[in-house]
Amino acid sequence: MLAALNLVDTGARTNEDIFTGASQWSPQGRLFGGQVLAQSVVAATRTVQVERPIHSMHGYFLRPGALEVPITFAVDRIHDGRSFSTRRTQAYQQGLPILSMIASFQTVDEGLEHQKAMPEGVPDPETLADERELLSTIDHPAARFWASGRPFEMRHVEGPIYLPTGGERTASQGVWLRARGRMPDDPALHRAALAYASDYTILEPILRRHGVAWATPGLKAASLDHAMWWHRPARVDEWLLYVQESPTAGGGRGLSHGRIYSRDGALVASVAQEGMTRVPGAS
Structure with a gap:
Protein backbone atom coordinates (compact mmCIF):
# COMPACT_ATOMS: atom_id res chain seq x y z
CA MET A 1 0.00 0.00 0.00
CA ASP A 109 -10.15 24.97 14.14
CA GLU A 110 -12.19 24.76 17.33
CA GLY A 111 -15.97 24.76 17.74
CA LEU A 112 -18.96 22.83 19.00
CA GLU A 113 -18.25 19.14 19.46
CA HIS A 114 -20.28 15.96 19.93
CA GLN A 115 -20.40 12.49 18.40
CA LYS A 116 -22.51 9.36 18.17
CA ALA A 117 -21.17 6.95 20.76
CA MET A 118 -19.36 3.78 19.79
CA PRO A 119 -21.60 0.70 20.18
CA GLU A 120 -21.31 -1.04 23.51
CA GLY A 121 -20.48 -4.69 24.05
CA VAL A 122 -18.43 -5.14 20.88
CA PRO A 123 -15.89 -7.97 21.34
CA ASP A 124 -12.24 -6.96 21.34
CA PRO A 125 -10.40 -7.83 18.11
CA GLU A 126 -8.05 -10.17 19.96
CA THR A 127 -11.05 -12.38 20.85
CA LEU A 128 -12.12 -12.76 17.21
CA ALA A 129 -10.81 -15.26 14.70
CA ASP A 130 -7.89 -14.25 12.52
CA GLU A 131 -9.48 -14.36 9.07
CA ARG A 132 -6.17 -15.21 7.44
CA GLU A 133 -6.53 -18.72 8.83
CA LEU A 134 -9.99 -19.15 7.28
CA LEU A 135 -8.97 -17.66 3.95
CA SER A 136 -5.84 -19.79 3.69
CA THR A 137 -8.04 -22.91 3.63
CA ILE A 138 -9.99 -21.73 0.56
CA ASP A 139 -8.51 -22.84 -2.75
CA HIS A 140 -9.15 -19.67 -4.74
CA PRO A 141 -6.79 -16.88 -5.95
CA ALA A 142 -8.89 -14.17 -4.29
CA ALA A 143 -8.87 -15.98 -0.95
CA ARG A 144 -5.12 -16.55 -1.11
CA PHE A 145 -4.54 -12.86 -1.87
CA TRP A 146 -6.86 -11.69 0.93
CA ALA A 147 -5.05 -14.03 3.32
CA SER A 148 -1.53 -12.80 2.60
CA GLY A 149 -1.46 -9.87 0.15
CA ARG A 150 -4.08 -7.50 1.54
CA PRO A 151 -2.44 -4.56 3.35
CA PHE A 152 -5.11 -4.52 6.07
CA GLU A 153 -6.04 -7.11 8.65
CA MET A 154 -9.79 -7.44 9.24
CA ARG A 155 -11.85 -9.31 11.82
CA HIS A 156 -15.63 -9.44 11.44
CA VAL A 157 -17.61 -9.19 14.67
CA GLU A 158 -20.50 -11.25 13.25
CA GLY A 159 -18.23 -13.51 11.21
CA PRO A 160 -17.15 -13.02 7.58
CA ILE A 161 -19.37 -13.71 4.57
CA TYR A 162 -16.71 -15.01 2.19
CA LEU A 163 -18.62 -18.31 2.09
CA PRO A 164 -22.30 -19.07 2.84
CA THR A 165 -22.74 -19.17 6.61
CA GLY A 166 -26.47 -19.36 7.29
CA GLY A 167 -26.09 -16.61 9.89
CA GLU A 168 -28.60 -13.94 10.83
CA ARG A 169 -29.76 -11.88 7.87
CA THR A 170 -29.13 -8.43 9.24
CA ALA A 171 -28.28 -5.26 7.31
CA SER A 172 -25.51 -4.27 9.72
CA GLN A 173 -22.12 -5.48 10.86
CA GLY A 174 -18.93 -4.47 12.64
CA VAL A 175 -15.40 -5.00 11.39
CA TRP A 176 -12.17 -4.41 13.27
CA LEU A 177 -9.34 -3.38 10.94
CA ARG A 178 -5.76 -2.18 11.04
CA ALA A 179 -2.83 -1.91 8.64
CA ARG A 180 -0.34 -4.75 8.64
CA GLY A 181 2.90 -3.39 10.04
CA ARG A 182 3.87 0.01 11.38
CA MET A 183 3.02 3.09 9.29
CA PRO A 184 5.01 6.34 9.08
CA ASP A 185 3.86 9.10 11.44
CA ASP A 186 2.58 11.43 8.68
CA PRO A 187 -1.09 12.21 9.59
CA ALA A 188 -1.96 12.92 5.94
CA LEU A 189 -0.79 9.42 4.99
CA HIS A 190 -2.99 7.89 7.69
CA ARG A 191 -6.02 9.78 6.35
CA ALA A 192 -5.33 8.53 2.83
CA ALA A 193 -4.82 4.97 4.10
CA LEU A 194 -8.14 5.18 5.96
CA ALA A 195 -9.81 6.05 2.65
CA TYR A 196 -8.12 2.96 1.19
CA ALA A 197 -9.57 0.72 3.92
CA SER A 198 -13.02 2.32 3.89
CA ASP A 199 -13.88 0.66 0.57
CA TYR A 200 -13.18 -2.92 1.69
CA THR A 201 -16.37 -4.11 3.41
CA ILE A 202 -18.82 -1.23 3.10
CA LEU A 203 -21.16 -3.14 0.73
CA GLU A 204 -21.27 -6.26 2.90
CA PRO A 205 -24.32 -5.20 4.99
CA ILE A 206 -26.34 -5.31 1.76
CA LEU A 207 -25.20 -8.85 1.03
CA ARG A 208 -25.52 -9.97 4.66
CA ARG A 209 -29.15 -8.77 4.78
CA HIS A 210 -30.03 -11.18 1.94
CA GLY A 211 -27.80 -14.09 2.93
CA VAL A 212 -25.50 -13.56 -0.06
CA ALA A 213 -21.85 -14.59 0.28
CA TRP A 214 -18.98 -13.25 -1.79
CA ALA A 215 -18.58 -16.75 -3.23
CA THR A 216 -22.13 -16.71 -4.67
CA PRO A 217 -21.87 -17.74 -8.36
CA GLY A 218 -22.64 -14.85 -10.70
CA LEU A 219 -22.56 -12.16 -8.00
CA LYS A 220 -21.54 -8.77 -9.38
CA ALA A 221 -20.73 -6.06 -6.88
CA ALA A 222 -18.89 -2.81 -7.54
CA SER A 223 -18.57 0.61 -5.94
CA LEU A 224 -20.41 3.37 -7.79
CA ASP A 225 -19.71 6.40 -5.62
CA HIS A 226 -18.05 7.02 -2.29
CA ALA A 227 -18.21 9.82 0.25
CA MET A 228 -16.07 10.19 3.33
CA TRP A 229 -15.69 12.67 6.17
CA TRP A 230 -12.69 12.74 8.51
CA HIS A 231 -13.65 13.99 11.97
CA ARG A 232 -10.63 13.33 14.19
CA PRO A 233 -7.05 12.09 13.78
CA ALA A 234 -6.39 8.35 13.98
CA ARG A 235 -3.65 5.86 13.23
CA VAL A 236 -4.57 3.10 10.78
CA ASP A 237 -1.89 0.80 12.20
CA GLU A 238 -3.92 0.57 15.41
CA TRP A 239 -7.25 -1.27 15.69
CA LEU A 240 -10.26 0.67 14.38
CA LEU A 241 -13.88 -0.43 14.52
CA TYR A 242 -15.85 0.00 11.27
CA VAL A 243 -19.58 -0.02 12.10
CA GLN A 244 -21.69 -0.46 8.94
CA GLU A 245 -25.36 -0.60 8.01
CA SER A 246 -27.45 -0.58 4.84
CA PRO A 247 -30.70 1.43 4.98
CA THR A 248 -31.93 0.37 1.54
CA ALA A 249 -31.28 -1.68 -1.61
CA GLY A 250 -33.18 -1.88 -4.89
CA GLY A 251 -32.82 -1.61 -8.63
CA GLY A 252 -29.53 -3.51 -8.64
CA ARG A 253 -28.00 -0.96 -6.26
CA GLY A 254 -27.54 -0.75 -2.50
CA LEU A 255 -26.61 2.02 -0.09
CA SER A 256 -24.39 1.58 2.95
CA HIS A 257 -23.33 3.91 5.75
CA GLY A 258 -20.29 3.46 7.94
CA ARG A 259 -18.75 4.95 11.09
CA ILE A 260 -15.12 4.37 12.01
CA TYR A 261 -14.08 4.51 15.67
CA SER A 262 -10.72 4.40 17.37
CA ARG A 263 -10.40 1.80 20.08
CA ASP A 264 -10.95 4.41 22.80
CA GLY A 265 -14.33 5.32 21.29
CA ALA A 266 -13.54 8.45 19.27
CA LEU A 267 -15.53 8.74 16.04
CA VAL A 268 -12.75 9.38 13.53
CA ALA A 269 -14.59 9.15 10.18
CA SER A 270 -17.95 8.59 8.49
CA VAL A 271 -18.53 6.90 5.13
CA ALA A 272 -21.37 6.50 2.65
CA GLN A 273 -21.30 4.42 -0.51
CA GLU A 274 -23.73 3.25 -3.16
CA GLY A 275 -22.76 0.13 -5.01
CA MET A 276 -23.98 -2.13 -7.78
CA THR A 277 -25.25 -5.41 -6.29
CA ARG A 278 -26.50 -7.85 -8.91
CA VAL A 279 -27.36 -11.34 -7.80
CA PRO A 280 -28.56 -14.05 -10.23
CA GLY A 281 -32.23 -14.88 -9.66
CA ALA A 282 -32.83 -11.94 -7.31
CA SER A 283 -36.17 -10.22 -7.81
Whole structure:
Protein backbone atom coordinates (compact mmCIF):
# COMPACT_ATOMS: atom_id res chain seq x y z
CA MET A 1 0.00 0.00 0.00
CA LEU A 2 2.76 2.46 0.88
CA ALA A 3 4.34 1.94 -2.53
CA ALA A 4 1.03 2.70 -4.25
CA LEU A 5 0.55 5.88 -2.20
CA ASN A 6 4.04 7.15 -3.06
CA LEU A 7 2.98 9.16 -6.10
CA VAL A 8 5.43 10.74 -8.53
CA ASP A 9 5.04 14.48 -9.08
CA THR A 10 5.41 15.12 -12.81
CA GLY A 11 4.87 18.87 -12.55
CA ALA A 12 2.14 21.37 -13.36
CA ARG A 13 0.37 21.50 -16.72
CA THR A 14 -1.75 24.61 -17.44
CA ASN A 15 -4.01 24.85 -14.34
CA GLU A 16 -3.43 21.29 -13.12
CA ASP A 17 -0.89 19.45 -11.02
CA ILE A 18 -0.01 16.04 -12.47
CA PHE A 19 1.01 12.93 -10.53
CA THR A 20 1.43 9.30 -11.51
CA GLY A 21 0.94 6.18 -9.42
CA ALA A 22 1.35 2.45 -9.72
CA SER A 23 -1.47 -0.04 -10.14
CA GLN A 24 -1.61 -2.88 -7.63
CA TRP A 25 -2.59 -6.42 -8.54
CA SER A 26 -6.06 -7.45 -7.41
CA PRO A 27 -7.72 -10.88 -7.64
CA GLN A 28 -10.95 -9.40 -9.00
CA GLY A 29 -9.20 -8.59 -12.29
CA ARG A 30 -9.68 -4.84 -11.84
CA LEU A 31 -8.19 -2.16 -9.65
CA PHE A 32 -9.38 -2.01 -6.05
CA GLY A 33 -11.43 1.17 -5.72
CA GLY A 34 -10.01 2.00 -2.30
CA GLN A 35 -6.53 2.16 -3.80
CA VAL A 36 -7.56 4.74 -6.40
CA LEU A 37 -9.49 6.73 -3.78
CA ALA A 38 -6.46 6.84 -1.49
CA GLN A 39 -4.13 7.81 -4.33
CA SER A 40 -6.51 10.60 -5.37
CA VAL A 41 -6.52 11.86 -1.78
CA VAL A 42 -2.71 11.84 -1.74
CA ALA A 43 -2.55 13.74 -5.04
CA ALA A 44 -4.96 16.44 -3.83
CA THR A 45 -3.19 16.69 -0.46
CA ARG A 46 0.14 17.34 -2.18
CA THR A 47 -1.28 20.64 -3.51
CA VAL A 48 -2.56 21.97 -0.16
CA GLN A 49 -0.59 23.51 2.69
CA VAL A 50 0.22 20.98 5.36
CA GLU A 51 -1.76 22.73 8.11
CA ARG A 52 -5.00 22.08 6.17
CA PRO A 53 -5.84 18.37 6.44
CA ILE A 54 -8.54 16.81 4.30
CA HIS A 55 -11.94 16.70 5.99
CA SER A 56 -14.24 15.42 3.24
CA MET A 57 -14.27 13.84 -0.20
CA HIS A 58 -16.88 12.72 -2.71
CA GLY A 59 -15.88 10.44 -5.56
CA TYR A 60 -17.48 8.64 -8.51
CA PHE A 61 -16.06 5.44 -9.97
CA LEU A 62 -16.44 5.91 -13.72
CA ARG A 63 -14.70 2.87 -15.27
CA PRO A 64 -12.99 -0.28 -14.03
CA GLY A 65 -9.26 0.28 -13.68
CA ALA A 66 -6.74 -1.93 -15.49
CA LEU A 67 -4.17 -3.74 -13.34
CA GLU A 68 -1.24 -3.45 -15.74
CA VAL A 69 -1.56 0.27 -16.57
CA PRO A 70 -0.18 3.13 -14.42
CA ILE A 71 -2.59 5.84 -13.27
CA THR A 72 -2.32 9.57 -13.94
CA PHE A 73 -3.85 11.98 -11.41
CA ALA A 74 -4.71 15.52 -12.49
CA VAL A 75 -5.47 17.93 -9.64
CA ASP A 76 -7.39 21.14 -10.24
CA ARG A 77 -6.82 23.80 -7.55
CA ILE A 78 -10.42 25.00 -7.50
CA HIS A 79 -10.29 27.33 -4.50
CA ASP A 80 -8.13 28.47 -1.60
CA GLY A 81 -9.91 30.55 1.02
CA ARG A 82 -8.97 31.80 4.47
CA SER A 83 -9.88 28.47 6.13
CA PHE A 84 -10.85 26.02 3.37
CA SER A 85 -9.29 24.70 0.18
CA THR A 86 -11.09 22.73 -2.53
CA ARG A 87 -9.50 20.36 -5.02
CA ARG A 88 -10.76 18.18 -7.84
CA THR A 89 -8.79 15.05 -8.74
CA GLN A 90 -9.34 13.09 -11.94
CA ALA A 91 -7.71 9.68 -12.21
CA TYR A 92 -6.92 8.53 -15.77
CA GLN A 93 -5.70 5.41 -17.50
CA GLN A 94 -4.82 5.56 -21.19
CA GLY A 95 -6.48 8.97 -21.45
CA LEU A 96 -9.83 7.85 -20.01
CA PRO A 97 -11.10 8.91 -16.56
CA ILE A 98 -11.64 6.05 -14.12
CA LEU A 99 -12.47 8.15 -11.03
CA SER A 100 -13.53 11.74 -10.39
CA MET A 101 -13.19 13.13 -6.88
CA ILE A 102 -13.69 16.48 -5.19
CA ALA A 103 -12.16 17.07 -1.77
CA SER A 104 -12.21 19.80 0.85
CA PHE A 105 -9.43 20.75 3.27
CA GLN A 106 -9.69 22.93 6.37
CA THR A 107 -7.30 24.67 8.69
CA VAL A 108 -7.59 23.01 12.12
CA ASP A 109 -10.15 24.97 14.14
CA GLU A 110 -12.19 24.76 17.33
CA GLY A 111 -15.97 24.76 17.74
CA LEU A 112 -18.96 22.83 19.00
CA GLU A 113 -18.25 19.14 19.46
CA HIS A 114 -20.28 15.96 19.93
CA GLN A 115 -20.40 12.49 18.40
CA LYS A 116 -22.51 9.36 18.17
CA ALA A 117 -21.17 6.95 20.76
CA MET A 118 -19.36 3.78 19.79
CA PRO A 119 -21.60 0.70 20.18
CA GLU A 120 -21.31 -1.04 23.51
CA GLY A 121 -20.48 -4.69 24.05
CA VAL A 122 -18.43 -5.14 20.88
CA PRO A 123 -15.89 -7.97 21.34
CA ASP A 124 -12.24 -6.96 21.34
CA PRO A 125 -10.40 -7.83 18.11
CA GLU A 126 -8.05 -10.17 19.96
CA THR A 127 -11.05 -12.38 20.85
CA LEU A 128 -12.12 -12.76 17.21
CA ALA A 129 -10.81 -15.26 14.70
CA ASP A 130 -7.89 -14.25 12.52
CA GLU A 131 -9.48 -14.36 9.07
CA ARG A 132 -6.17 -15.21 7.44
CA GLU A 133 -6.53 -18.72 8.83
CA LEU A 134 -9.99 -19.15 7.28
CA LEU A 135 -8.97 -17.66 3.95
CA SER A 136 -5.84 -19.79 3.69
CA THR A 137 -8.04 -22.91 3.63
CA ILE A 138 -9.99 -21.73 0.56
CA ASP A 139 -8.51 -22.84 -2.75
CA HIS A 140 -9.15 -19.67 -4.74
CA PRO A 141 -6.79 -16.88 -5.95
CA ALA A 142 -8.89 -14.17 -4.29
CA ALA A 143 -8.87 -15.98 -0.95
CA ARG A 144 -5.12 -16.55 -1.11
CA PHE A 145 -4.54 -12.86 -1.87
CA TRP A 146 -6.86 -11.69 0.93
CA ALA A 147 -5.05 -14.03 3.32
CA SER A 148 -1.53 -12.80 2.60
CA GLY A 149 -1.46 -9.87 0.15
CA ARG A 150 -4.08 -7.50 1.54
CA PRO A 151 -2.44 -4.56 3.35
CA PHE A 152 -5.11 -4.52 6.07
CA GLU A 153 -6.04 -7.11 8.65
CA MET A 154 -9.79 -7.44 9.24
CA ARG A 155 -11.85 -9.31 11.82
CA HIS A 156 -15.63 -9.44 11.44
CA VAL A 157 -17.61 -9.19 14.67
CA GLU A 158 -20.50 -11.25 13.25
CA GLY A 159 -18.23 -13.51 11.21
CA PRO A 160 -17.15 -13.02 7.58
CA ILE A 161 -19.37 -13.71 4.57
CA TYR A 162 -16.71 -15.01 2.19
CA LEU A 163 -18.62 -18.31 2.09
CA PRO A 164 -22.30 -19.07 2.84
CA THR A 165 -22.74 -19.17 6.61
CA GLY A 166 -26.47 -19.36 7.29
CA GLY A 167 -26.09 -16.61 9.89
CA GLU A 168 -28.60 -13.94 10.83
CA ARG A 169 -29.76 -11.88 7.87
CA THR A 170 -29.13 -8.43 9.24
CA ALA A 171 -28.28 -5.26 7.31
CA SER A 172 -25.51 -4.27 9.72
CA GLN A 173 -22.12 -5.48 10.86
CA GLY A 174 -18.93 -4.47 12.64
CA VAL A 175 -15.40 -5.00 11.39
CA TRP A 176 -12.17 -4.41 13.27
CA LEU A 177 -9.34 -3.38 10.94
CA ARG A 178 -5.76 -2.18 11.04
CA ALA A 179 -2.83 -1.91 8.64
CA ARG A 180 -0.34 -4.75 8.64
CA GLY A 181 2.90 -3.39 10.04
CA ARG A 182 3.87 0.01 11.38
CA MET A 183 3.02 3.09 9.29
CA PRO A 184 5.01 6.34 9.08
CA ASP A 185 3.86 9.10 11.44
CA ASP A 186 2.58 11.43 8.68
CA PRO A 187 -1.09 12.21 9.59
CA ALA A 188 -1.96 12.92 5.94
CA LEU A 189 -0.79 9.42 4.99
CA HIS A 190 -2.99 7.89 7.69
CA ARG A 191 -6.02 9.78 6.35
CA ALA A 192 -5.33 8.53 2.83
CA ALA A 193 -4.82 4.97 4.10
CA LEU A 194 -8.14 5.18 5.96
CA ALA A 195 -9.81 6.05 2.65
CA TYR A 196 -8.12 2.96 1.19
CA ALA A 197 -9.57 0.72 3.92
CA SER A 198 -13.02 2.32 3.89
CA ASP A 199 -13.88 0.66 0.57
CA TYR A 200 -13.18 -2.92 1.69
CA THR A 201 -16.37 -4.11 3.41
CA ILE A 202 -18.82 -1.23 3.10
CA LEU A 203 -21.16 -3.14 0.73
CA GLU A 204 -21.27 -6.26 2.90
CA PRO A 205 -24.32 -5.20 4.99
CA ILE A 206 -26.34 -5.31 1.76
CA LEU A 207 -25.20 -8.85 1.03
CA ARG A 208 -25.52 -9.97 4.66
CA ARG A 209 -29.15 -8.77 4.78
CA HIS A 210 -30.03 -11.18 1.94
CA GLY A 211 -27.80 -14.09 2.93
CA VAL A 212 -25.50 -13.56 -0.06
CA ALA A 213 -21.85 -14.59 0.28
CA TRP A 214 -18.98 -13.25 -1.79
CA ALA A 215 -18.58 -16.75 -3.23
CA THR A 216 -22.13 -16.71 -4.67
CA PRO A 217 -21.87 -17.74 -8.36
CA GLY A 218 -22.64 -14.85 -10.70
CA LEU A 219 -22.56 -12.16 -8.00
CA LYS A 220 -21.54 -8.77 -9.38
CA ALA A 221 -20.73 -6.06 -6.88
CA ALA A 222 -18.89 -2.81 -7.54
CA SER A 223 -18.57 0.61 -5.94
CA LEU A 224 -20.41 3.37 -7.79
CA ASP A 225 -19.71 6.40 -5.62
CA HIS A 226 -18.05 7.02 -2.29
CA ALA A 227 -18.21 9.82 0.25
CA MET A 228 -16.07 10.19 3.33
CA TRP A 229 -15.69 12.67 6.17
CA TRP A 230 -12.69 12.74 8.51
CA HIS A 231 -13.65 13.99 11.97
CA ARG A 232 -10.63 13.33 14.19
CA PRO A 233 -7.05 12.09 13.78
CA ALA A 234 -6.39 8.35 13.98
CA ARG A 235 -3.65 5.86 13.23
CA VAL A 236 -4.57 3.10 10.78
CA ASP A 237 -1.89 0.80 12.20
CA GLU A 238 -3.92 0.57 15.41
CA TRP A 239 -7.25 -1.27 15.69
CA LEU A 240 -10.26 0.67 14.38
CA LEU A 241 -13.88 -0.43 14.52
CA TYR A 242 -15.85 0.00 11.27
CA VAL A 243 -19.58 -0.02 12.10
CA GLN A 244 -21.69 -0.46 8.94
CA GLU A 245 -25.36 -0.60 8.01
CA SER A 246 -27.45 -0.58 4.84
CA PRO A 247 -30.70 1.43 4.98
CA THR A 248 -31.93 0.37 1.54
CA ALA A 249 -31.28 -1.68 -1.61
CA GLY A 250 -33.18 -1.88 -4.89
CA GLY A 251 -32.82 -1.61 -8.63
CA GLY A 252 -29.53 -3.51 -8.64
CA ARG A 253 -28.00 -0.96 -6.26
CA GLY A 254 -27.54 -0.75 -2.50
CA LEU A 255 -26.61 2.02 -0.09
CA SER A 256 -24.39 1.58 2.95
CA HIS A 257 -23.33 3.91 5.75
CA GLY A 258 -20.29 3.46 7.94
CA ARG A 259 -18.75 4.95 11.09
CA ILE A 260 -15.12 4.37 12.01
CA TYR A 261 -14.08 4.51 15.67
CA SER A 262 -10.72 4.40 17.37
CA ARG A 263 -10.40 1.80 20.08
CA ASP A 264 -10.95 4.41 22.80
CA GLY A 265 -14.33 5.32 21.29
CA ALA A 266 -13.54 8.45 19.27
CA LEU A 267 -15.53 8.74 16.04
CA VAL A 268 -12.75 9.38 13.53
CA ALA A 269 -14.59 9.15 10.18
CA SER A 270 -17.95 8.59 8.49
CA VAL A 271 -18.53 6.90 5.13
CA ALA A 272 -21.37 6.50 2.65
CA GLN A 273 -21.30 4.42 -0.51
CA GLU A 274 -23.73 3.25 -3.16
CA GLY A 275 -22.76 0.13 -5.01
CA MET A 276 -23.98 -2.13 -7.78
CA THR A 277 -25.25 -5.41 -6.29
CA ARG A 278 -26.50 -7.85 -8.91
CA VAL A 279 -27.36 -11.34 -7.80
CA PRO A 280 -28.56 -14.05 -10.23
CA GLY A 281 -32.23 -14.88 -9.66
CA ALA A 282 -32.83 -11.94 -7.31
CA SER A 283 -36.17 -10.22 -7.81
